[in-house]
Amino acid sequence: MPDTKLVKNAAGRMVPTEINGREAIPYKGVAKHRPTGTKAAPAISTVMDYPDSGDKTVPDIKAALVAAGLKDGMTVSTHHHLRNGDFVANAVFDAAAELSVKDLVWFPSASFPCHAPIIEHMKNGVVHHIEGSMNGPIGRYCSEGNMRGMGVLRSHGGRYRAVQDGDIHVDVAVIAGPTADPFGNANGLTGPAACGLIGFALADSEYADKVIVVTDNLIDFPCVPWQIQGNNVDIVTTMPAIGDASKIVSGTTQITKSPDRLRIAEMTARFVKETGIMHDGFSFQGGAGGTSLSFAIFLMEMMREEGVKARFVRGGSTQYLTQMLEEGLTDYILDGQTFDLEGVRSMRENPGHVNTSPFTSYNYHGKGNFASMLDCVVLGATEVDVNFNANVVTHSDGYLLHGIGGWQNCLFSKCTILPIPAFRDRIPVIVDEVTTIVGPGELVDVIVTERGIAINPLRDDLLAAVAGSDLPIRTIEEIKAEVDDLVGGAPEKPNLGEKIVAAIEWVDGTVIDSVRQVLPRE
Amino acid sequence: MSTTGQAGRKGDRVRSDCWISVELKESGGISVAVKSRVQSMYGASIERSVEQGLEVLGVEHAVVEIVDAGAVPFVIWARLEAAVKAANPGLTAELLPEAKESTRYGTTRDRFRRSRLYLPGDQVKLMLNAGLHKPDGVIVDLEDSVAPSQKEAARYVVRNVLRSVDFFGAERMVRINQGQMGLDDLPFLVPHNVHIILIPKAESADDVKAVDARVQEIRKEKGVANDVFLMPIVESALGCFRAYEIASASPNVVALTIGLEDYTADIGTQRTNEGRESFWARSQVVNAARAARVQPIDTVFSDVADVEGLKASIAEAKGLGFDGKGCIHPRQIETINAGFAPGAAEVEKATRIVVAFEKAEAEGLGVVSLGSKMIDPPVVKRALRTVELAVASDVLSENWREGGGENA
Numbered sequence: 001m002p003d004t005k006l007v008k009n010a011a012g013r014m015v016p017t018e019i020n021g022r023e024a025i026p027y028k029g030v031a032k033h034r035p036t037g038t039k040a041a042p043a044i045s046t047v048m049d050y051p052d053s054g055d056k057t058v059p060d061i062k063a064a065l066v067a068a069g070l071k072d073g074m075t076v077s078t079h080h081h082l083r084n085g086d087f088v089a090n091a092v093f094d095a096a097a098e099l100s101v102k103d104l105v106w107f108p109s110a111s112f113p114c115h116a117p118i119i120e121h122m123k124n125g126v127v128h129h130i131e132g133s134m135n136g137p138i139g140r141y142c143s144e145g146n147m148r149g150m151g152v153l154r155s156h157g158g159r160y161r162a163v164q165d166g167d168i169h170v171d172v173a174v175i176a177g178p179t180a181d182p183f184g185n186a187n188g189l190t191g192p193a194a195c196g197l198i199g200f201a202l203a204d205s206e207y208a209d210k211v212i213v214v215t216d217n218l219i220d221f222p223c224v225p226w227q228i229q230g231n232n233v234d235i236v237t238t239m240p241a242i243g244d245a246s247k248i249v250s251g252t253t254q255i256t257k258s259p260d261r262l263r264i265a266e267m268t269a270r271f272v273k274e275t276g277i278m279h280d281g282f283s284f285q286g287g288a289g290g291t292s293l294s295f296a297i298f299l300m301e302m303m304r305e306e307g308v309k310a311r312f313v314r315g316g317s318t319q320y321l322t323q324m325l326e327e328g329l330t331d332y333i334l335d336g337q338t339f340d341l342e343g344v345r346s347m348r349e350n351p352g353h354v355n356t357s358p359f360t361s362y363n364y365h366g367k368g369n370f371a372s373m374l375d376c377v378v379l380g381a382t383e384v385d386v387n388f389n390a391n392v393v394t395h396s397d398g399y400l401l402h403g404i405g406g407w408q409n410c411l412f413s414k415c416t417i418l419p420i421p422a423f424r425d426r427i428p429v430i431v432d433e434v435t436t437i438v439g440p441g442e443l444v445d446v447i448v449t450e451r452g453i454a455i456n457p458l459r460d461d462l463l464a465a466v467a468g469s470d471l472p473i474r475t476i477e478e479i480k481a482e483v484d485d486l487v488g489g490a491p492e493k494p495n496l497g498e499k500i501v502a503a504i505e506w507v508d509g510t511v512i513d514s515v516r517q518v519l520p521r522e
Numbered sequence: 523m524s525t526t527g528q529a530g531r532k533g534d535r536v537r538s539d540c541w542i543s544v545e546l547k548e549s550g551g552i553s554v555a556v557k558s559r560v561q562s563m564y565g566a567s568i569e570r571s572v573e574q575g576l577e578v579l580g581v582e583h584a585v586v587e588i589v590d591a592g593a594v595p596f597v598i599w600a601r602l603e604a605a606v607k608a609a610n611p612g613l614t615a616e617l618l619p620e621a622k623e624s625t626r627y628g629t630t631r632d633r634f635r636r637s638r639l640y641l642p643g644d645q646v647k648l649m650l651n652a653g654l655h656k657p658d659g660v661i662v663d664l665e666d667s668v669a670p671s672q673k674e675a676a677r678y679v680v681r682n683v684l685r686s687v688d689f690f691g692a693e694r695m696v697r698i699n700q701g702q703m704g705l706d707d708l709p710f711l712v713p714h715n716v717h718i719i720l721i722p723k724a725e726s727a728d729d730v731k732a733v734d735a736r737v738q739e740i741r742k743e744k745g746v747a748n749d750v751f752l753m754p755i756v757e758s759a760l761g762c763f764r765a766y767e768i769a770s771a772s773p774n775v776v777a778l779t780i781g782l783e784d785y786t787a788d789i790g791t792q793r794t795n796e797g798r799e800s801f802w803a804r805s806q807v808v809n810a811a812r813a814a815r816v817q818p819i820d821t822v823f824s825d826v827a828d829v830e831g832l833k834a835s836i837a838e839a840k841g842l843g844f845d846g847k848g849c850i851h852p853r854q855i856e857t858i859n860a861g862f863a864p865g866a867a868e869v870e871k872a873t874r875i876v877v878a879f880e881k882a883e884a885e886g887l888g889v890v891s892l893g894s895k896m897i898d899p900p901v902v903k904r905a906l907r908t909v910e911l912a913v914a915s916d917v918l919s920e921n922w923r924e925g926g927g928e929n930a
Contacts, residue, residue, distance in 0.1 A: 259852035260651050397562040425537055425592025426560050450654055486650065488571075488595035491563030 004500055006514075011389070011437050015511040019503050020105075020129070020149045022167065027512040030440055035365055035508070040166030042209055054183040054221055056236045061214060062095040064237040065172065068210035070096060073103045073128070074171035077208065079200040080110035081176065081188060081337060085247030088176040088214055090114070091239060093121045101126065105149070107168060108132040109159060109200040110403045114247070122147060131168065132159075133393075133403020134502070142501050143399045145517035151400075151502030153393055153515075156200065156336075157362025157369065157409035158505050163203040165365060167509060173204035173211045175228055176242045180215035184233025185226035188338075189348045191217030193243040196317070196338025196347045198227050199357030205232040216242045227355060253318040253340045255297065256290030260421055260450045265294035267471065268378055268419040268448045273302045275465040277376050277415055285314035285377040285410060286321075288339040291419050292378050296320050303329050314361070314374060317343035317353070325352055334370060336361055336406060362409035364507040371406075374413035381418045383434045386476050388441030388456045390418060391434040393504060396427050398435060398494030398518040400502065408507050411443035415462065422449035422483045427491060430480040435494065437513045438504055452479050495519045524548070527608025529675040530601035531644070532589040538647035540593040542572075544605040547583040552576055558590035571595050575602045579615050595619065596686040597646050600678035608674070618681075621714070624688035628748055629717040631776050632907075633693060634658050634914055635817055636846040636862040637855045640697075642667035644676040646683065653689035655852035658859070661695040664707050665722050673699065677710040684714040693717045695753070698733070705736045712740040712750055718776065723784065724754035725761045727771035734772040749774065753819070757781035758788040762803045765810030777817040779848070780807045795831060797838070808843035822848035829857060836861030863915030864908045872912070873922060875905035 006014040009026035017024055025033065050056065058064050070076070076096070078089040089108060094117075096104060102125050106118065113136035121127040122141065129149030134142050142151050154162055162168045177186030178193040188195040193216060205211050205228050212235045213228065223230075256262060268291075272278050278299065286292040296313075297320055303309070309328065315321055315335035319342035324330050326346075333353045338344050346353045361370045371377075382401060383391040395401045410416065420429050429449070445462060447454045452474035455462050466473055484490050497517035506512040524547045532541035540558075554572045556565050572586055575598070586602075593601070596619040603617040638659035641649050645667075652660050662683060668676045680696060696711050697720035698704035704721070711719065721733050730752060737750050752775045754768045761768065762785070769778040782800050786793040793799070804820065811818035820839040823832045836858055839847055847858050864872070874892060879902045882890045890897040912918035 259655060262853060263655065397560075426564055426594055427592065450651055486594060488564075488567060491560070492566060494562050 006500075009511065011440060011512055013437055013513040015514045016150070016500055016503060019152060019511070020131075024503065025510045027506050027510040030442060033508045033510050035165065037165075039164050040169065040207055042207055054230070056184055056230075056233065057182045057218070058235055058237050060095075060237055061091050061174075061239065062098060064174075064212045064214070064235045065092070065095055065099060067235050068172045068212060070099065070101055070172055072101055073105075074101075075105040075107050075169060077107040077170045077173045077204045078109075079175060079198065079204070080108060080112065081195045081198045081200055082193060082243035082248050083195075084112040084114045085193070085244035086112065086114055086176065087239065087241060087243050088174060090117050092174050093118060093126055097121060097124065097126045103128040106130045106132065107170060109156065110405065111135065111138055113137065133405070134400045135402055139400035143515070143518045145497065145499050145501055147501065150500060151515070152505060153404055153502055154505045155362065155404040155408035155507055156358040156406045157364055157371070158404070158507050158509065160203045160358040160363045161365045161507070161509060162505070163207045164363070165509060170204050170208035171210065173201070173208035175201040175205060175211065175213050175233075177213045177215040177228060178242070179217045179219060179223055180213050180236060181219055181221040181223035181230065182236055183221050184211070184213045184230035184236050185221070185223040185228065186213050186215065186230075186233075187223060187225055187227040189225075189344065191215070192241065192245055193217070193248055194245075194344050195248050196344045197335060197355035199336065199355055201228060202357040202359055205229070210234045212237060214239055214242060216240060249338060249344060250340045252342075253288060253293060253320070254290075255294050258290070261291045262294055263450050264419045264421065264448055265291050266298045267453060268295045268417055269298035269302055271417065271446065271448060271453060271466070271471060272299060272376055273306070274469045274471060275415075275462055278302065278306070278308055280308055281311045282308070282375040283310055283312045283314070283373065285374050285413070286316070287379070288316045288318055289380055292380070293318060293320060295378050295419060296324075300324055300329060314356075314370065314377075315339075315343065317346065319343065322346040322353070325350060334361070358406075362406055362507075364409070365509075369409070371409045372412040374410070376415040376417060377410040377413040378417045378419055379407055379410055381420055381429070383429055383431050384418060384420070384444070384447055384476075385431050385434045385441070386480060388444040388447070388476070389434050389437050390439040390441070390444050391436045392438045394436045394515060396431070396435055396491055396494070398496055398516070400515060404438060404504070408439055411439050415445050416443060417446040417448060418444060419448040422451045422479055423487055426487045428480065428483045428487055430476060430483065431490065436504060436515055440512070447476060447479075449479055451482060454479055525609045527605045527610070529604035529608060529678075531672075532591070536591045538592050538594065538597065538650070539644075540588055540590040540598055540601050542598075542601045542605040543587045544602070544609050545585040546581065546606070546609045547585065550583050550585075552582070552584055552586070554586045554588070556588050556590065558588070558592075560590070560592050567595075568598060571598045572602060575599050575617050576606070578617050579603065579606050579613065581606060593646070594650070596682040597679065600682045601675065604675035604678045619686050621685040622688065625685060625694075625715060627691065629693045629751070631749075631751065634846070634911060635693065635777055635819055636915075637849050637858040638695065638819070638846065639692075639849045639852060639855060640667070640822065643680045644668050644672050646679060649683055649687055652852070653687070653692050655855050656690065656859075657692050657849060657852070657855045658846065659693035659695050659718070660689050661697050661720060661848075663697045665697050665699050673703070677707060681710040681714055684711065684716060695720055697722060697755075705732065708733070708736050709740055712737055713744040713746055715748060716750060718751045718753050720779075721752060721754045722781070723757045723761065724768045725758055726764055727767045730754050730768055730771035730775060734774055737774075751776040753777040753779055755779050755781050756803070756807055757784035759785070762806050765806050766813050769810045769814035769816050775814070775816050777819050777845075778807055778811040778814070779819040780804060780821050782821045795835075797835075804839075804842055804844075812843065817845045818843060820844040820847040822850050823854065824850060826851040826853065832857055833861060859915060862911075863917045864912050866917075868908055869912045869918055872905040872908035873918070875902060876909050877923075879905070
């Protein structure tokens, strides 16, 4: 695509005006783009086309794809609730290859290292390109300019929005159901591949032309609760195993032993306590990363000491959030995904452990969402610049490293905190200019590093709230200077080519940045 | 003719370090091959570091290979110097990174030594942020935590750490090796603002005197102005018997400590959490140290995960008379500092004595009295120290005289 037209957007980044044949709107700023028009909708179905018995099963994935009318150039979606243990996506494209179908667009809610075989399908022409998160070997393949189309990275909320708004039309959605019935009702609560919930597949089940549910635990109707409703499902099929249980959820969640990360987590919890964010009836969201998990544990301890109770916490749930719920330290867990067996058990047994979806939690083109109601969130980042703009998708060497996940959506919480080490190996995390802007600085409130806490100058309320505390509050420039001195200067910029290999969408569908091809250094 | 030398660590698990191989040649100039985890960001910088380093060392012809896992420049230089000197042991030039301003603070004989954090001498990753955890001291270790094959190369790393890493006010200690090897460690330490040398397995006054003499020799030779204090470690039955002689062997000894792994092996038993087998030895160390007017410091508590066990161990150490304890993980520091803080009643009594003392001084009285009781000078001295420790431990406000009172 040497003739991709680029314009400078409101974040000062050059972005394409056309992506894979679609018009693309450059980012205009936070809360600046107003959508128009109506939502997308699939064709009207009729029960005349479905068996009265409710039995929609076919023998295997291949038969399911044939029944769904899979053709060259179609968009096929899968979902990441089976995480790095997923067998379904690879099976779908293996079957598509056997059917000699070409040029498919893969639209995953996220990809994992287990999906490396898709690279072969890109090489052999079965898959044209990926619109979804790219990391590991797939990220490398795309970053080096090997993918035919342009990658599009969206947040979980942005993905729901793209389907709802009709930016993406899903021809065939393949939904992994850890338990399902022949009618297509499915949930993630039981079965050998139990993962808790399957909310990432909601949009696809509602908007795709054809919806396939694939399970390794087919039970008699009804499968309850129906996290995915059979009334949205066209075809049901089985595989011997839809995933590797040991890679879907962990038996127990390990907390970090790194003294620096523990220090960062503890400082973050103290910040939340001492600013008064931790108060009766408050809410927070943390993930399953080592630091974020330890943050939750420290905060839980402080809540116990102070007798403070949360109204709700948002998962990624783990045994620790489950413990909070069972101990009465929170009334509810509003869960986006479950990371360990305790989380799955709790969701199955505890009515206070509620499953959510990107629609309820994150969709920016909706009538509100849960993310903006949170008192605070803690998130990761690969880089942050001195204006608090943050990157979560590329590494400082220019390679695609992570998906956006719910990250962008969470920035709308009342206080967004990034607990991050000030440097990794030799690489500083605070830079003059991030490799890729994924989150605008005006929404990033606090950076907590082992070398001090930097508060965004826009948040003078937070600065006032910590005045007089003995937390190590410093400017972001001070921390940066100290680290640059320690590591022997700022790193060199990556050697990037002209070709745009991926676009980064903002929550409203506008393009906030683009990712360029990484060239080898001569 | 060419000679080769290697230094450093490589492998999948290595971070913040590098491995360097140097082949010294007669001709052909310098060639550097860099393979780095941070290649695209620091590849050119690594190459420059190596070239500058070779120039300082006076090497004109060499083939250098470096396998890097994110080493910072002073580590690259330490590995380079060690590799060059392995190839050419006669070389005397030194490759010294600039001594950072932040490493130049001093220490005092009587400072608090509640917590001291052990850091393996060739694991830089653990050192860069060690001071952030606010131990009273850091101990960079050249002895047991460094493998014999790495001992020589570790000296360059430790020297460069002393010149480069800000420990944020923590006392800068190094544990040297035993015997002659330990004496040979000293030139890498004494000129670089080391505060305390820990002498392992001290068994006689002579062991301490030998180190002291070598330290003074290097101080004189290099014009080192700051004091270099000593902390002998008693780790054997013989050392325990001679604890007083060891503690009083030199005026530069400021503290005496004990190592229980070797001691329990030496007396033919095993170390337990209850520690009955070492009660006599620890008590002996406390009494010898007090008799010699130096600080008695307890050994480490090895089970990082067992916070309750650590607390009990601190309470016991404090009860026996120790002033501090070793840490093997930063998470133990806060617990130890808090554990050695004086109790509320102790603080209350000490502040009353200090107030009475200051009042007596202001009024020019020779005798300090509290109510109807006369207070002896050693008690006053002890009270002053308790107040100071209470302030340092955050259990007493710095402004306690103005009614700041005790912290919550």
